[in-house]
Amino acid sequence: MKKRVITILLMILICGIGLSQSKKELQAQLTEKEVELQELQAELSSVKQEAAKYKAEMEAVNFQMEELRATNASLLQNLTNFTELSNKKTDNISKSLETLRSKENQLKNISAALTQTDSLTLALLTNFKNDLGTEVKTGLSNGAVTLILDNVFLFKEVDRNFEVVAEALPVLEKIAAVLKKYPELKITVETNSNALDFKELKLKNNWALSSLQAAGVVSVLTENFGIAPLRLEATGKSEYGFSGIETSTRIKVQPPYDTFYKTVKDMMK
Numbered sequence: 547m548k549k550r551v552i553t554i555l556l557m558i559l560i561c562g563i564g565l566s567q568s569k570k571e572l573q574a575q576l577t578e579k580e581v582e583l584q585e586l587q588a589e590l591s592s593v594k595q596e597a598a599k600y601k602a603e604m605e606a607v608n609f610q611m612e613e614l615r616a617t618n619a620s621l622l623q624n625l626t627n628f629t630e631l632s633n634k635k636t637d638n639i640s641k642s643l644e645t646l647r648s649k650e651n652q653l654k655n656i657s658a659a660l661t662q663t664d665s666l667t668l669a670l671l672t673n674f675k676n677d678l679g680t681e682v683k684t685g686l687s688n689g690a691v692t693l694i695l696d697n698v699f700l701f702k703e704v705d706r707n708f709e710v711v712a713e714a715l716p717v718l719e720k721i722a723a724v725l726k727k728y729p730e731l732k733i734t735v736e737t738n739s740n741a742l743d744f745k746e747l748k749l750k751n752n753w754a755l756s757s758l759q760a761a762g763v764v765s766v767l768t769e770n771f772g773i774a775p776l777r778l779e780a781t782g783k784s785e786y787g788f789s790g791i792e793t794s795t796r797i798k799v800q801p802p803y804d805t806f807y808k809t810v811k812d813m814m815k
Contacts, residue, residue, distance in 0.1 A: 667691060667801045670731070673724045681717055690734075690798040693721060697737065697793040701759060704793050705741035708758035710766045718763070721797065722771035730802055733767075734779045735760045737795040738787030756793075757782025763795055 671691045674684045683694040700714045701707040710718065725733060737760035739752045749755050760780035767773040788794060 664801075666728070670724070670728055670799060670801075673727065674721075677720050677724055678717070682721070687796075687798065690800045692799075693797040695795045695797070697739070697759065697795060700763065700795055704739065705743075705755075708755060708762050710762050715766065715770065718766050719771055722767055722773055725767075725773055725777075725799065728799070729774070729777070731777070732779070732800045733773070733777050734781060734798045734800065735763045735767075735795060736781045736783060736787070736798065737763065737793070738783035738785065739793050740785035752784045753782055755782070756784065756787065760795065763797070 667686070667689070671684065671686065674682070674691060674693065678684060678693075685692055685694075695714070695717070697704040699717075700710050702711050725731070737756045739756040739759060741752055741755055749758075757780065760782050764775075764778045764780045767778060768775050785793075788796070
């Protein structure tokens with residue numbers, strides 16, 4: 547009985563010692579876990595701080611991204627507007643260049659036509675100078691080749707005669723020979739007179755006398771030397787018609803400016 551009691555007591559003691567040791571171990575483990583928990587809490591806090599930092603940075607980045615998107619959209623719109631404007635300007639420049647090319651071609655054609663007219667005038671003037679020499683004053687007046695003959699040479703009695711004398715016919719024949727080489731050119735015969743007395747002539751004034759004298763030269767050119775009447779025009783002037791006191795007859799040969807102007811007009815359409 548005593549042994550059993552002792553045995554039981556020993557078992558209780560052993561169990562108590564075991565429980566005491568288990569309790570210490572558990573307390574130690576608990577303490578260890580508490581330390582680990584504190585360390586984990588500290589790490590969690592640090593991780594939360596890092597997460598908050600990254601979140602703030604991400605929000606900042608997102609904000610910048612939005613601004614960049616808005617800026618990029620604005621730039622793209624500006625680029626589109628600039629491209630459209632540039633295309634319009636390019637079209638306008640192309641149209642302007644095309645217009646300039648057209649105008650340049652017109653000017654070239656006008657210049658060519660004018661050069662052709664000037665060349666014709668120069669050739670006519672050269673022919674007259676070569677064929678007439680010093681017999682007739684030859685030059686240019688307002689673009690027309692002009693021959694000046696003294697009325698004394700043509701009519702002798704300048705204050706009453708309006709028929710060309712025979713001595714002047716050879717010179718008029720030379721003039722007519724040159725005029726026949728240029729059948730497209732118009733001819734104007736202008737004469738002035740300064741007679742003082744018209745009683746014997748039964749004429750009213752110098753206008754009438756000079757008109758008859760100009761008509762006399764035209765008649766010789768047409769009837770004697772075969773110049774087409776449609777090419778000729780006779781004009782009489784008074785004593786104030788030309789500069790100087792000497793009366794004269796001027797044969798003006800006009801270059802084909804009417805054709806030139808028609809060419810220019812057609813080019814400008």
